[in-house]
Amino acid sequence: MIVFGCLLFLGGPSSAFTTTTTTTTTANTRPIEWSSLLFSTTSIMNVNLDDDSTNSGSDGSSSSSNTTSLLLVQDKLSILQDVVKQLKQRQQRDAQAVMETTERTHSRTIQELQIQLEDSKRRHEEQLQLTNTEWETRFKQQLQQQRRHDQEELQRQRDNDANTAAAAAAAAANQWKIQQEDYVTQIKTLQDELRQVRQKEKEKAAVSYHEYQSQLSKLKEENLDYKTTIQQLTMDLDIKDKKLLEASYQLETMESKWKRQLKEAETIRRQQLQQQKEQLLKEFTAEKQQWETELDEVRSECQERVEIATAAVQAGKKREERFQRRLSMAEAEKTSSKRLLQFQIKLLTLAFQGSQNEINDLRRRLTQQQKQQQPERQQQQEQQDEQ
Incomplete structure (x- = not known):
């Protein structure tokens, strides 16, 4: 047992x-x-x-x-x-x-x-810089082209005026030479008729002198027209400069606006990140x-x-x-x-x-x-x- x-x-x-x-x-x-x-x-x-x-x-x-x-x-x-x-x-x-x-x-x-926030910020800055440089280069090129065109047009008009005045002066000089030769020949051949003809020649000279004065007055008027055109061109250039200044001011305002919007976006993003961080911390503490x-x-x-x-x-x-x-x-x-x-x-x-x-x-x-x-x-x- x-x-x-x-x-x-x-x-x-x-x-x-x-x-x-x-x-x-x-x-x-x-x-x-x-x-x-x-x-x-x-x-x-x-x-x-x-x-x-x-x-x-x-x-x-x-x-x-x-x-x-x-x-x-x-x-x-x-x-x-x-x-x-x-x-x-x-x-x-x-x-x-x-x-x-x-x-x-x-x-x-x-x-x-x-x-991701740094990448987006860098992309915004690069895009803003590219737009600013594109606008500046575009305005500079347009201004240079306009000034070059105006200078060429003014030089062309000046050359045409000088050529016309020189041609008129040369024609008048040639005419005076021909008349002088005629006078010499007539003096040699017609000394006896010099007194009679001298009065007529004086009248003709007065008439030619009057024509010459009228031509000079026309040239002076044309010169005044050229001056007015030059003044008009300078005024146009001033207007374009003002427009360029206004455009630059608008660019500056747009740039400031973009910067302000970028700062606001950064602040909103930081607030969102802070909220997400607090939410994650709350969840972590609860767990x-x-x-x-x-x-x-x-x-x-x-x-x-x-x-x-x-x-x-x-x-x-x-x-x-x-x-x-x-x-x-x-x-x-x-x-x-x-x-x-x-x-x-x-x-x-x-x-x-x-x-x-x-x-x-x-x-x-x-x-x-x-x-x-x-x-x-x-x-x-x-x-x-x-x-």
Whole structure:
């Protein structure tokens, strides 16, 4: 019966521990469910603890087996506490990584917006400079062409007037020479008729002189006309200069207007960027508060479960004291049951080896679940980065 009870005892913990399940947590999932594991540990400590046993040999063997099982439970509880610490650290690292990625994305978006604002500003300045230079070159070219055309026209008119005056003077000079030759010949041939003819010649000279004076007056009038045309051209040039000044003034006003509009656009863009930054900060603080609340919930749940485990350990200590009292009562019968105790020790060593195998199995399951959930974490991280 004792051997059968030991085998049942050894089968209980192994089956209890094999039924436990461990799940790792991320920043967005529920914490680990340890209720089944704690129930299994309490069930281990409640096996074969009957105070009304009558057989002293069975009491000694059950007390020794219970002490070893209590040690095993303590070892497993320490392992569970290490797992809980590792999960807490991992959860904190995940939250810190999420916060860092969100901060990097926010800073990257702000830098891209600043680069776009600088590019648009540079394009506006280049376009404004090109339009100003085009207008200036166009007005200068038109003014130079108009002045060149006016100067050519004035020079052409002056050359025509000079040519006509020179031709008239040359014709008059030639006429005077011919008349003088005629006078000489007539004087030589007609000296006797000189007095009679001299009066007629004086009259003819007066007439020619009058014609010459009329031609000079005509030339003077034409010269006055040229002066008036020159004055008119200068007035036209002054009007064009005034128009050019007005156009330059309009260009300056347009340039000032464009600069003012550009400044207004920059201020509006800065306000929009500031609003976007404040919105992102609000969202980030809200997410951070949510993560902190979830971490606080996880901490409180872990604290409660650790308190439950410590209470179970204390109850185990009380039962250990009860076992010690039973051991003191059963020390007298140890010599008679030496072989039985050796057999029980062998069974306990086999149970310890089985518990070690179970612990290794649990660790291997934890690593497998972490590897399985690692791509899910990466996918969630990528979705958060895209958002």
